[in-house]
Amino acid sequence: MTTLIEAPPTDADGLLPSKKKSSGGGLGQYILIRFLLIFPTILILVTMVFFLMRITGDPITAALGGRLPPEQLAERITAAGYDRPILVQYFEYLGQLLTGNFGTTLSDNRQVTEMLTTYGSATLELTINALLVALLVGIPLGMVAAHSRDKAPDAVLRIFAILCYATPVFFSGLLFKLTFSVWLGWLPVAGRAKTSSELQLTSLQAPTGIYWLDAVRSGNMAALGDVMAHAVLPALALGLLTAGIFLRLVRTNVIGTLGKDYVEAGRSRGVSEFRLVTKHAYKPALIPIITVMGLQIAVLLGGAVLTETTFEWKGLGFQLATYLTARDFVAVQGIVVLLAVIVAVTNFIVDIVAALIDPRVRY
Amino acid sequence: MSTDSPTTTYKDPRASWFRRLPVISHFNKSVGLQRGMLVTGLVLTGIFLLTAVLAPVIAPYGFSQISDADGGFPAQQAPGGKHLWGTTVGGYDVFSRVVWGAQTAVMVIVVAVVMSIFIGVILGLVSGYIGGWLDRILVVIADAVYAFPSLLVAIVMAIVISGGRSSLWGGIIAAAISITVVFIPQYFRVIRAETIRLKAEPFVESAKVVGASNVRIMSRHIFKNATRTLPLIFTLNASEAILTLAGLGFLGFGIEPTSAAEWGFDLNKALADTTSGIWWTGVFPGLAIVLTVLGLTLVGESINDLNDPRLRGRRKAASGKGGPDSTAGAQAAIRAEVSSS
Numbered sequence: 001m002t003t004l005i006e007a008p009p010t011d012a013d014g015l016l017p018s019k020k021k022s023s024g025g026g027l028g029q030y031i032l033i034r035f036l037l038i039f040p041t042i043l044i045l046v047t048m049v050f051f052l053m054r055i056t057g058d059p060i061t062a063a064l065g066g067r068l069p070p071e072q073l074a075e076r077i078t079a080a081g082y083d084r085p086i087l088v089q090y091f092e093y094l095g096q097l098l099t100g101n102f103g104t105t106l107s108d109n110r111q112v113t114e115m116l117t118t119y120g121s122a123t124l125e126l127t128i129n130a131l132l133v134a135l136l137v138g139i140p141l142g143m144v145a146a147h148s149r150d151k152a153p154d155a156v157l158r159i160f161a162i163l164c165y166a167t168p169v170f171f172s173g174l175l176f177k178l179t180f181s182v183w184l185g186w187l188p189v190a191g192r193a194k195t196s197s198e199l200q201l202t203s204l205q206a207p208t209g210i211y212w213l214d215a216v217r218s219g220n221m222a223a224l225g226d227v228m229a230h231a232v233l234p235a236l237a238l239g240l241l242t243a244g245i246f247l248r249l250v251r252t253n254v255i256g257t258l259g260k261d262y263v264e265a266g267r268s269r270g271v272s273e274f275r276l277v278t279k280h281a282y283k284p285a286l287i288p289i290i291t292v293m294g295l296q297i298a299v300l301l302g303g304a305v306l307t308e309t310t311f312e313w314k315g316l317g318f319q320l321a322t323y324l325t326a327r328d329f330v331a332v333q334g335i336v337v338l339l340a341v342i343v344a345v346t347n348f349i350v351d352i353v354a355a356l357i358d359p360r361v362r363y
Numbered sequence: 364m365s366t367d368s369p370t371t372t373y374k375d376p377r378a379s380w381f382r383r384l385p386v387i388s389h390f391n392k393s394v395g396l397q398r399g400m401l402v403t404g405l406v407l408t409g410i411f412l413l414t415a416v417l418a419p420v421i422a423p424y425g426f427s428q429i430s431d432a433d434g435g436f437p438a439q440q441a442p443g444g445k446h447l448w449g450t451t452v453g454g455y456d457v458f459s460r461v462v463w464g465a466q467t468a469v470m471v472i473v474v475a476v477v478m479s480i481f482i483g484v485i486l487g488l489v490s491g492y493i494g495g496w497l498d499r500i501l502v503v504i505a506d507a508v509y510a511f512p513s514l515l516v517a518i519v520m521a522i523v524i525s526g527g528r529s530s531l532w533g534g535i536i537a538a539a540i541s542i543t544v545v546f547i548p549q550y551f552r553v554i555r556a557e558t559i560r561l562k563a564e565p566f567v568e569s570a571k572v573v574g575a576s577n578v579r580i581m582s583r584h585i586f587k588n589a590t591r592t593l594p595l596i597f598t599l600n601a602s603e604a605i606l607t608l609a610g611l612g613f614l615g616f617g618i619e620p621t622s623a624a625e626w627g628f629d630l631n632k633a634l635a636d637t638t639s640g641i642w643w644t645g646v647f648p649g650l651a652i653v654l655t656v657l658g659l660t661l662v663g664e665s666i667n668d669l670n671d672p673r674l675r676g677r678r679k680a681a682s683g684k685g686g687p688d689s690t691a692g693a694q695a696a697i698r699a700e701v702s703s704s
Contacts, residue, residue, distance in 0.1 A: 040507075041510065301512045302610075309613070339511075344510070
């Protein structure tokens with residue numbers, strides 16, 4: 001998040017072997033190399049998380065230590081295989097991951113895979129909503145700020161952008177809850193839906209877990225309204241965090257392109273200022289936004305942990321906090337690994353899209 | 364973090380050393396809105412630092428104090444009277460905890476940022492200078508950690524270090540190390556990129572010819588040139604460190620309330636109060652976070668903009684009206700040219 005203005009190079013600098021012989025290559029090779037790079041990234045994160053979590057001791061002692069007599073504890077550790085050499089456990093864990101087996105949670109004895117799919121959709125819904133808020137707020141305001149550079153609207157918008165970044169989601173969430181739920185009473189305080197609509201939606205045939213989609217599919221307008229009302233505040237809290245970054249990015253880049261010759265040429269041909277900003281200067285400024293969007297997914301996922309805890313939005317982040325409190329490190333590891341995969345894959349997609357738009361990105 | 368943007372601070376050799384200090388020189392270079400932002404940032408940061416240093420003088424009560432000579436503090440008392448900003452459900456004085464929280468935040472930031480600069484700079488220098496397989500491995504690891512949500516990295520580290528709960532110094536060190544791990548890749552990237560660029564410069568070549576050892580080249584010739592951007596990263600990271608610390612505290616991985624005051628932890632406890640309309644337990648620590656981060660970010664941002672001639676304000680000339688102001692604008696442009704070369 002320190003990269004408030006510049007987009008960091010998404011490629012490992014100097015890492016791609018084809019960089020040195022830039023003559024050959026082409027898009028196909030670039031995509032292939034980027035695709036292959038996903039795996040070491042995931043492997044490194046999985047390895048680091050695995051070994052770091054094990055430094056503290058085995059998961060069973062962490063979760064149940066002090067609550068069971070030592071003999072019983074030792075028995076369960078042996079049964080789960082946690083007394084074997086760590087490397088054996090590591091390779092067994094990797095093997096299990098490859099077959100999609102993440103193990104069983106210790107605190108509530110669920111399949112980690114099942115837990116991930118159940119709560120993953122909630123987090124997906126929240127992240128999409130927040131990204132929509134961020135883009136809808138950030139891009140137009142960024143263009144306004146660029147157009148009125150160094151004048152009053154620009155100053156206000158820049159302060160707004162910094163405030164967006166400076167306010168932790170749990171504080172903006174708290175303020176929204178106080179204002180819109182408690183004092184004005186317009187919107188629900190927490191949760192994803194009322195219990196009644198939640199029951200209706202989960203009883204659907206093959207529910208997607210994304211509530212508004214399920215509500216649309218069932219044609220239940222009351223439930224849809226209820227779901228929407230619940231979604232507003234969390235989406236705003238998380239979305240504004242990122243909106244500030246988009247705003248600044250659009251501003252900086254549009255200012256950059258507004259100074260280009262072709263924009264000046266357009267102006268001398270009589271193209272309106274509005275059109276200059278929204279069409280001529282805006283389109284080339286899009287590329288860094290797409291690159292940063294990939295990094296913002298990571299920020300959004302991190303923010304989702306806090307947002308979900310604030311609004312009791314039962315997604316991966318909420319569960320992560322719950323499992324952390326219960327010291328259930330098998331479940332924590334599962335969630336962290338899933339998030340690592342999501343981040344690695346999003347970065348891959350973003351790099352490909354950036355390469356398709358701008359040929360200079362290809363090595 | 365692209366490193367090709369011109370970030371050289373313009374240093375007039377004739378100016379006194381005072382005017383060449385990082386923040387002072389930036390202040391003199393700033394105009395209008397930018398100067399306003401820089402000053403606001405400096406004031407907020409100053410208040411934050413003063414509060415931290417003078418916490419024992421300012422705070423009327425201790426951070427874990429729940430009673431005084433007149434008996435126990437009332438729970439959830441509204442602001443006013445003996446408790447300026449009210450009390451929490453546990454009977455803590457909100458004002459005192461916010462003031463003490465500044466001290467915790469400063470300690471964590473200083474430890475975290477110093478450690479990550481130290482480790483990140485060394486790794487970046489070595490990796491960039493030596494290159495080869497070591498460089499590749501370090502880059503892959505740094506990129507993997509960098510791409511990952513920083514809060515999650517911090518959570519994993521907090522579990523590793525303290526199992527999540529600890530005393531004052533234990534908690535501060537744990538939080539600081541968690542944040543350090545998040546930041547190392549950023550310093551590493553910047554310093555490594557600079558090192559690779561500098562490695563090809565003639566003065567490094569000539570040092571080699573003269574027979575300087577690798578350590579000497581790295582520590583004297585490259586280090587001094589590669590660390591120009593650090594003040595900027597320092598301020599930006601200080602603000603992020605506060606947010607990460609608050610996030611950790613909010614999730615219950617911070618410092619125990621009896622060992623130190625921590626804003627994120629207080630906000631977590633305040634969450635339950637909101638439904639009953641109790642606002643003071645959350646709003647004050649929250650505002651403390653926002654204003655501190657705002658102050659640090661404004662300083663960092665202003666330095667960044669003033670270092671970059673493309674973003675620096677140009678007095679009135681930027682509005683394109685010309686007129687009497689254009690001379691000043693032209694001078695600013697020339698200064699920008701000079702400083703970027």
